[in-house]
Amino acid sequence: MGRCAIQLVTGPAGSGKSTYCQTMQEHGLTLGRNRRRFHVVNLDPAEHFKYDVAFDIRDLISVDDVMEELQLGPNGGLVYCMEYLLENMDWLQENLDNFDDDEYLILDCPGQIELYTHIPVMNKIIDQLKLWGYLDKMVSVFVVDATFVTEPAKFISGSLLALSAMISLQLPHVNVLSKCDLVEEASMERVLEMESALQLWDVLGDGEGSALSMFHELRPKKSARSEEEDKLVRKRQERERKWNRLTVAICSLLDDYSMVGFIPLNINDEDSISHVMLTTDHAIQYGEDNEVRGMDFDDGDGFGADE
Numbered sequence: 001m002g003r004c005a006i007q008l009v010t011g012p013a014g015s016g017k018s019t020y021c022q023t024m025q026e027h028g029l030t031l032g033r034n035r036r037r038f039h040v041v042n043l044d045p046a047e048h049f050k051y052d053v054a055f056d057i058r059d060l061i062s063v064d065d066v067m068e069e070l071q072l073g074p075n076g077g078l079v080y081c082m083e084y085l086l087e088n089m090d091w092l093q094e095n096l097d098n099f100d101d102d103e104y105l106i107l108d109c110p111g112q113i114e115l116y117t118h119i120p121v122m123n124k125i126i127d128q129l130k131l132w133g134y135l136d137k138m139v140s141v142f143v144v145d146a147t148f149v150t151e152p153a154k155f156i157s158g159s160l161l162a163l164s165a166m167i168s169l170q171l172p173h174v175n176v177l178s179k180c181d182l183v184e185e186a187s188m189e190r191v192l193e194m195e196s197a198l199q200l201w202d203v204l205g206d207g208e209g210s211a212l213s214m215f216h217e218l219r220p221k222k223s224a225r226s227e228e229e230d231k232l233v234r235k236r237q238e239r240e241r242k243w244n245r246l247t248v249a250i251c252s253l254l255d256d257y258s259m260v261g262f263i264p265l266n267i268n269d270e271d272s273i274s275h276v277m278l279t280t281d282h283a284i285q286y287g288e289d290n291e292v293r294g295m296d297f298d299d300g301d302g303f304g305a306d307e
């Protein structure tokens with residue numbers, strides 16, 4: 001039995017992971033002769049989703065049961081569930097063995113960001129998948145909410161999370177900006193055309209509400225302030241300067257890696273969805289050796305025969 005391609009969809013809570021999975025599943029079915037069946041797997045023990053699920057971690061363990069039985073909170077419950085999965089990897093293996101090497105699985109993972117940054121459970125699951133032969137077949141897709149990119153500070157924090165996940169998961173990595181339909185095209189283009197995080201901070205960081213603009217605002221207006229107020233303002237100015245130096249250092253770090261880039265995804269635009277799909281395919285050279293799969297119109301699901 002060969003090994004199918006696997007996409008691990010990760011990212012902060014509410015960033016749009018499940019919607020991404022559903023979008024890809026629906027898009028796969030619109031591809032005519034190249035129609036592709038994305039099998040979506042739910043690996044989030046707390047998830048509620050709308051896609052057709054191939055298999056579901058909640059058949060093994062669910063956060064609700066763990067919270068009730070072990071009196072844990074939602075975060076502790078989720079970490080417990082993922083560790084339970086790690087101890088019961090034969091469940092995952094049995095399910096994965098049902099898929100052939102020309103098939104494609106999208107794994108909808110939990111949104112707790114600590115699972116991709118400092119709790120090693122996802123790394124261990126990935127290591128096991130690598131041992132089972134999926135080493136060259138896996139790509140991680142890190143989903144970040146595009147409404148973040150319109151604010152420089154949030155953009156930088158999203159970039160750091162993406163970088164941290166990339167380093168931690170050690171897989172071919174694609175960052176996807178979800179919810180682009182909610183962001184004005186002009187502001188999105190403005191951000192995406194920046195050549196570096198440092199440039200982004202220089203240009204946008206001076207905007208309203210940023211640390212830099214606060215810094216300008218806080219320049220003392222001598223006549224209007226008492227000595228006490230001036231002292232306070234100077235103290236805050238010094239703090240702003242430090243924050244700015246820290247931000248510049250963080251931006252330089254992002255630029256040094258030169259590896260944080262985002263692919264915008266507008267779920268209402270087929271070209272945008274296609275572009276994301278091609279980027280993830282390219283990351284693992286998916287489909288380069290595959291025969292084109294055709295539709296069999298006599299078969300209910302249309303995947304019964306090659307043309």
Ligand SMILES: Nc1nc2c(ncn2[C@@H]2O[C@H](COP(=O)(O)OP(=O)(O)OP(=O)(O)O)[C@@H](O)[C@H]2O)c(=O)[nH]1
Pocket residue numbers: 011012013014015016017018019020044047110111112178179180181182265266267
């Ligand atoms: N307009 C718009 N809304 C979106 C998009 N993606 C997600 N949403 C909305 O954002 C909310 C969260 O989306 P989900 O797909 O559930 O996000 P998630 O990352 O799976 O969430 P968790 O599993 O809780 O971490 C939902 O209300 C979605 O309808 C998008 O591309 N466009």
